[in-house]
């Protein structure tokens with residue numbers, strides 16, 4: 001734990017640029033540098049010697065990365081990469097993306113939410129990351145920036161594997177754009193307590209009245225966030241089809257079965273694969289049940 | 297742009313209202329490590345070093361964070377307040393007195409982090425409901441006193457701030 005002399009590398013340096021361009025230039029000059037935002041993932045690795053010290057470009061205070069924009073006419077919310085969970089929860093954007101707010105509120109503890117950022121959650125790309133299933137279900141777009149320019153990537157393409165993202169050397173997450181949905185959205189997670197847990201499994205459900213679609217995204221049950229198209233079509237039938245109310249209970253059971261069938265969980269110290277498969281079906285069904293009751 | 301180079305470069309932190317020179321810390325050191333071992337502020341406790349226990353809680357630009365998760369050299373130019381900075385020059389803060397009044401201290405290791413978190417809570421929310429207290433203190437682990445007396449201390453400090461008389 002902590003630092004001992006053997007860990008010290010003479011090239012360790014910390015740069016705190018005050019603009020995005022300066023940060024991108026610093027990274028272009030040194031593509032091996034580590035980007036630091038809230039530090040809630042990176043410092044654990046540094047403290048425990050799981051990440052070797054390297055030059056650090058600290059982006060947490062860059063104004064261009066800290067913006068929260070709500071555009072009601074174009075119907076999207078944009079969060080800068082260095083926006084913390086607490087800043088988002090205190091903003092009007094939270095009410096425009098309620099499932100994302102539910103997920104943000106379950107992250108860690110107050111101390112973690114005060115420091116941890118959306119960009120850090122995306123870049124860490126943990127299959128258990130709490131914002132990720134919501135961002136997938138909401139069809140969010142990740143903005144990436146490097147000295148060579150900008151590109152926008154659907155969040156589903158941004159995540160390529162466990163802890164692996166589409167980020168290229170010299171590139172950083174600049175922000176994430178989340179559509180404002182007309183319909184219903186919710187997030188649910190399973191863990192051993194309310195605070196400070198890495199999800200055993202989590203799920204987000206988004207019902208889009210505009211195109212009559214339903215999107216279910218599940219986390220911690222596979223190498224990336226998983227969708228369940230076969231379950232989604234059952235949900236769409238239940239919510240938008242001409243199914244009689246008497247069919248509701250059967251459709252919920254069928255939805256749960258298909259959600260569980262869509263995942264490929266593993267056994268680890270937090271849970272068995274069997275429990276994950278079961279539990280994620282249960283929370284998916286509860287989300288759909290709530291959606292069907294609460295949708296205006 | 298500020299830059300800190302090399303394993304033992306100097307940098308300056310603003311801690312408890314004063315500029316403090318850090319001369320001999322490694323650039324990868326956590327703020328916990330620097331506050332405690334280099335700047336002699338022992339109220340900042342190191343336990344888990346992974347943000348789980350809250351013993352190292354400090355205020356960074358007025359926001360409660362775990363100092364073990366802050367890279368010290370990245371905290372230049374920011375306002376850092378430890379429990380030493382929340383303690384009046386003479387006597388104790390109302391939250392500290394409330395912890396004593398309610399017997400909310402046993403081994404004491406988690407206490408500075410808890411008291412810092414309670415100051416943060418009451419400054420944001422002077423009259424917290426029980427659910428607010430639970431959510432605000434979920435990141436501070438206590439393994440011997442238990443939380444009943446800690447919650448009582450929060451309610452007592454909140455009552456004093458509402459103007460109810462102190463009993464002792």
Ligand SMILES: Cc1cc2nc3c(=O)[nH]c(=O)nc-3n(C[C@H](O)[C@H](O)[C@H](O)COP(=O)(O)OP(=O)(O)OC[C@H]3O[C@@H](n4cnc5c(N)ncnc54)[C@H](O)[C@@H]3O)c2cc1C
Pocket residue numbers: 034035036037038039040041042043044059081082106107108109112115116117118119120121122123124128129130131167171172173174196197198199346347348
């Ligand atoms: C006690 C504790 C509890 C936690 N609980 C949860 C939880 O409940 N749910 C959850 O999802 N997570 C949780 N986490 C993990 C962590 O808080 C989140 O993943 C957080 O979003 C990370 O953000 P950060 O700004 O702190 O990242 P940092 O630690 O600063 O960075 C993390 C990684 O992302 C990279 N990075 C950061 N920002 C950018 C950027 N803009 N562009 C490119 N790369 C970037 C860094 O290089 C690094 O590799 C917890 C962590 C701790 C310590």
